[in-house]
Amino acid sequence: MRKRYTIEIVPNSQLVVYCPQELLKTHGINKIAFGSKAIEADFRIHPKENNSIVISKGIQDLLHFPDFSIKLHVFVEHQVLTIGPLVGIFTAGFTPFPHRPIGDRTNFFSKLLSVKTNVGAVPFVFGEQHIGWDTGTVNGYFYHDNQWQRVEVPFPHVIYDRLPNRKSERNPKLIKVKETLQKDYLIPWYNPGFFSKLDIYERLQQDKSAAVYLPETHPFTSFSMMEEMLSKYGHIYLKPINGSLGLGVHQILYDKMQDEYYCRYQDQKGVNRLRKFSSLEGLFQTVFANRNLEKMLVQQGINLLRQDQRPIDFRIHTNKDDEGEWHVTALAAKLAGRGSVTTHARSGGEVKTLTELFQQDEEQLYTKKLVHAALLLSNSLSNNMEGIIAEIGFDLGIDKHGDVWLFEANSKPGRSIFSHPELKDFDKLTCKLSLAFAVFLTEQTILHPEDVIKW
Incomplete structure (x- = not known):
C-alpha cells in the first residue's frame, strides 16, 4: 500500500535511517534509494511513533537528496526503500537569466512545480545540457519558496516530456538523450511526442467506438477528391498534417446555386480573409501558390453550434491520475472570431464557460456528451499509440444535431x-494530475518493471 512520509535530515555522517515500525516489521530493508541512486544503510525503528523517516546528512549527500521538507511517497520492493518520486521534466529553450530560466514558459513551469506538496513528488526541469553522464546526476532547476534554484540530483525515476515544439523534438541531440535515458537507463518517459493529425485519425479509425467521432479525413491527393467532398458536405477544411495553433487552416465553401467557391483563411499579416473564386483551380493557384499540398489534410466540414453567427468548439483537457485512470480536468467553449476560420485567440477567438453560452439543460447535456467522448477517446488513444500517454487536449465540436466530432488531439x-x-482552478488541477501520474508510473516501474518496458 502506497503511503507518504515526511523526510527529516539530521546532522550525522553515519549511514543510518530511522523508519516507522510498520515499514521495518515486514520488510528486510537494507538499502535506501532516491532516483537512480541507491546505497546500503543501517535501518532502525524510529524512536517516536510518527509518519516520518529520518536520514543522516551522510545519506542525504550520497543520494543527492534536496533539502525540501515535504511529504514524499515511499515504495518498498526487493529490500530497497525508495523515496520519491523524483520527476524530471525535460524541455528546451533555456535562458541565462536566473529569474526566467525557461523564457516565456517560466511562469507555466513555476505553476507546474508548485504542486509538489499536494502531489508528494520532487519535480525539476532540465535540458540536455544539464545532464552529467559521468556522475549519473542532473543539475536541474527547482522551484521552491517562490524562487528558482539549481540543485544536483540523481537521474529521475520518470521523465515528463515538455519539449516546446516539433523542431526541438526532431533535434538529433535531443533524440539521442531520450533514447539513451530510455534504453540504457530504463527510465520511463511519458507524453513522448507531438501527434500527427493523420496518424491520430488512422489509429482511432481502428476502434469502432472511437471512429463515430471522426469527420471524414484524407491526405490531399487531387482536386477531384475535394470536389467530391465539397459536393457532399458543402464545405471542407484544409489543414497541415503537423500543424498547431490553427496556423495554416483554410475553409473552402462551395455555393451550388451560384457555382462559386469561397476560401476563408488568415493571411500572413494575421488578417482574416474571405475570397471568392469561379473555380477550385483558380482558388488554389491564388491562395495555395508555392505550398506543398502533399503535407495537407482535407477534412469534412461540420455545421457547428453557433452564437451570433460565430461557430463554437470546445477544448477538453484529460489527464491520468495517480492510479493511472483518465479524468476530464478542464472543459471550455471557444467562440470563433468574426470571419475567422478557427476559434484561436490570435484570430479573434474568445474563451467562454459553457454556463456563459447555454441554458442549464443544454449545458448539462453538452457537458455529459463532451466528457463521455473525451474519456472514450483518451482510452482509445492510450491503447493504440506508442509510448506512455497521460495527458491530452482535445478540440471537439457539436453539430446542430447534437453529435460530437473530434477535430484535433494534442x-x-x-x-x-x-x-x-x-x-484558474482547472489550470491547477491539470498541473497536479500531470505530476500525480508520475507517482503511479514510478510505483509501476518499481513493482512491475517488465510491464512498464512493454508500454
Whole structure:
C-alpha cells in the first residue's frame, strides 16, 4: 500500500535511517534509494511513533537528496526503500537569466512545480545540457519558496516530456538523450511526442467506438477528391498534417446555386480573409501558390453550434491520475472570431464557460456528451499509440444535431483557455494530475518493471 512520509535530515555522517515500525516489521530493508541512486544503510525503528523517516546528512549527500521538507511517497520492493518520486521534466529553450530560466514558459513551469506538496513528488526541469553522464546526476532547476534554484540530483525515476515544439523534438541531440535515458537507463518517459493529425485519425479509425467521432479525413491527393467532398458536405477544411495553433487552416465553401467557391483563411499579416473564386483551380493557384499540398489534410466540414453567427468548439483537457485512470480536468467553449476560420485567440477567438453560452439543460447535456467522448477517446488513444500517454487536449465540436466530432488531439495542449478567470482552478488541477501520474508510473516501474518496458 502506497503511503507518504515526511523526510527529516539530521546532522550525522553515519549511514543510518530511522523508519516507522510498520515499514521495518515486514520488510528486510537494507538499502535506501532516491532516483537512480541507491546505497546500503543501517535501518532502525524510529524512536517516536510518527509518519516520518529520518536520514543522516551522510545519506542525504550520497543520494543527492534536496533539502525540501515535504511529504514524499515511499515504495518498498526487493529490500530497497525508495523515496520519491523524483520527476524530471525535460524541455528546451533555456535562458541565462536566473529569474526566467525557461523564457516565456517560466511562469507555466513555476505553476507546474508548485504542486509538489499536494502531489508528494520532487519535480525539476532540465535540458540536455544539464545532464552529467559521468556522475549519473542532473543539475536541474527547482522551484521552491517562490524562487528558482539549481540543485544536483540523481537521474529521475520518470521523465515528463515538455519539449516546446516539433523542431526541438526532431533535434538529433535531443533524440539521442531520450533514447539513451530510455534504453540504457530504463527510465520511463511519458507524453513522448507531438501527434500527427493523420496518424491520430488512422489509429482511432481502428476502434469502432472511437471512429463515430471522426469527420471524414484524407491526405490531399487531387482536386477531384475535394470536389467530391465539397459536393457532399458543402464545405471542407484544409489543414497541415503537423500543424498547431490553427496556423495554416483554410475553409473552402462551395455555393451550388451560384457555382462559386469561397476560401476563408488568415493571411500572413494575421488578417482574416474571405475570397471568392469561379473555380477550385483558380482558388488554389491564388491562395495555395508555392505550398506543398502533399503535407495537407482535407477534412469534412461540420455545421457547428453557433452564437451570433460565430461557430463554437470546445477544448477538453484529460489527464491520468495517480492510479493511472483518465479524468476530464478542464472543459471550455471557444467562440470563433468574426470571419475567422478557427476559434484561436490570435484570430479573434474568445474563451467562454459553457454556463456563459447555454441554458442549464443544454449545458448539462453538452457537458455529459463532451466528457463521455473525451474519456472514450483518451482510452482509445492510450491503447493504440506508442509510448506512455497521460495527458491530452482535445478540440471537439457539436453539430446542430447534437453529435460530437473530434477535430484535433494534442499531446502538448496549449493553455490559453486558462486565461479565463473561472478556469484558474482547472489550470491547477491539470498541473497536479500531470505530476500525480508520475507517482503511479514510478510505483509501476518499481513493482512491475517488465510491464512498464512493454508500454
